[in-house]
Amino acid sequence: MALELTAARPDPALLDLPWRVPLEEWPEDILAALPRGISRHVVRFVRLSGRVLAIKEIKDDIARREYEMLRNLGRLHLPAVEPFAVVSGRVDRDGEPLDACLVTRHLQFSLPYRALYSQSLRKGTATRLIDALAVLLVRLHLAGFWWGDVSLSNTLFRRDAGAFAAYLVDAETGELRERLSDGQREHDLDIARVNIAGELMDLEAGGLLQEERDPVEVSERIVTRYRELWATLTDEETIDDSERWRVDDRIRRLNAVGFDVDELEITTDIDGTSIRLQPKVVDAGHHSRRLLRLTGLDVRENQARRLLNDLDAFTAGTGRQGDDEEIVAHDWLNRIYEPVTRRVPRELTGKLEPAEVFHEVLEHRWYLAERAQHDIPIEEAIDDYVASVLPAKPDERAVLGVDTAEMPVIDLRPGR
Structure with missing residues (x-):
């Protein structure tokens, strides 16, 4: 069998890796010591051509399907890891076939939930992680993606101005459709609730859960937060004709949760006494897109919101409310943001991303x-x-020496 490499932009250096050796036996000198989450498959990290790649050993057809699914999610600009390649046709030194490997880019400054709990975290971390997962699930469902295995374990988290941003890391069971039914969305929610309860019980049994609340009660938050956000984004609203200001209020509420409205469906009654209002197209990243337009900084949503607040304070403090917004933003970038982030010594730059450092300094x-x-x-x-x-x-760019896959696991999920 010939080794086969499938990649949009193949790197010849991939061929230098020991593909004839089972992944779990790869030598330590080529591995990157990054935290691994719980997985049904063997997962390893390697440094290659100046980047870090995650490699998962998996059946050929599943690897190819997940690779294409991740590419489709990327085209839809959804928060997910970036696929890099599929390596198939592997055989060991005795000529016996080996499973294929799915290769993805490592998401810098991201951590699996168990690695986060290996640190000293402030109270409420579990609920902040679940809130981030609820936002991710809503975004996926709006795009027509049914996950099928929603869990903290299948998600990576990056700090986002005191909160977290969630990224899908495992699309093995996912399906992409034109539109999801209510039953499909509820099925994903039920899977999430059960999986999260089991994962939090596992942390509790290991003495890592820094919460006083019942894990089952905490896991129910995914349902509450998801339904609140889904209703805010999709519910039809009837308003009195004399309260047209509520149209703008609805848009502001959508912006407040980080979504833009590209189109509204507004229907008036025959006698003009009321208006039915429903968002038609919504997209996440309202604040991050505004900050990118003003300053060129590409950061996550809560970070962008915090930076924009500081920009507003700078504008007011310098008495420039009537000036061109982009000129003021350029001055803020040169006089405030960049001088602050540049004061971080080189040896500490791997601790946090610049935008998160700026938030913490504030x-x-x-x-x-x-x-x-x-x-x-x-x-x-x-x-x-x-x-x-x-x-x-x-050091969250690469948390060395923390392998969460080797932490004790108690799987309390039904049927597992």
Whole structure:
């Protein structure tokens, strides 16, 4: 059998990897020590051509299907890992066939949920992770993607200004359709609720769950948060003709949860007494797109919201509310954001992304000001943050020496 490589932009260096060796036996010197989540399959990370790749050993047909599914999700601009290649036709040194491998790009600064719980986290982490997963699930469902195996284990999380942003990492069971039925969406929700309860019970049994609430009760939040967000995005609303301001209010509420409205369906009664309003096309990333347009910074939604708030404060503080927005944003970028993020020493840049550092500096500045009972210059805040806070944080670009796949697991899910 000949080794076969399928990739949109193939890297010849892939051929140098030991494909004739089962993945679990690959030598340590070619592996990247990154945290692995729980998986039904063997997963390893390797450094190749200046990038980190995740390699999953899986059946050939499943690998190809998942590769194409991840490519389709990428075309729809949905939060998911980026597929890199499928390697098939593998045989060992005795000529025995080996499973194919799905290769994806490692998502920088992302962590599986168990790696997050191996750190010291503040109270409420479980609910913030579930909130992020609810947003991800709504986005996937709006695009017609049925996941089929929703769980914290099949998700990667990146910090997003005190919250988290969630990314799909396993599309093995997923299906992409033109539109999902209510039954399909509810099925995904039920899978999520059961899986999350089991995962939180597992953390509780290992003494890692820093919550006082019942894991089953916490897992129910995925249903509540999902339905709240789904209703905000899709429900038809009837308003009185004299309350047309509520049309703009509905758009503002959608923007507040991070979604843009490209089209509205507005229907008036024959006598003009009421208006039926329903969003037709919604898209996530309202604040991040605005920040990208103004400054060129490409960050996640909550980070963008926080940076835009600081930009608004800068605009008001310099008395430039009537000036061109893009010019003021350029000045803020040069005078505030970039000087702050550049003050992070090179050896600490792998701790957090620049936008997350800026968010934490703003938080730190507030605490310093509250303690001192007067305003603190941002230069003083960043220097104190770099000296007293940032060095103690784990390196989230690559958390070395933490392999969550080797942490004890108690699978409490029914039928497992």
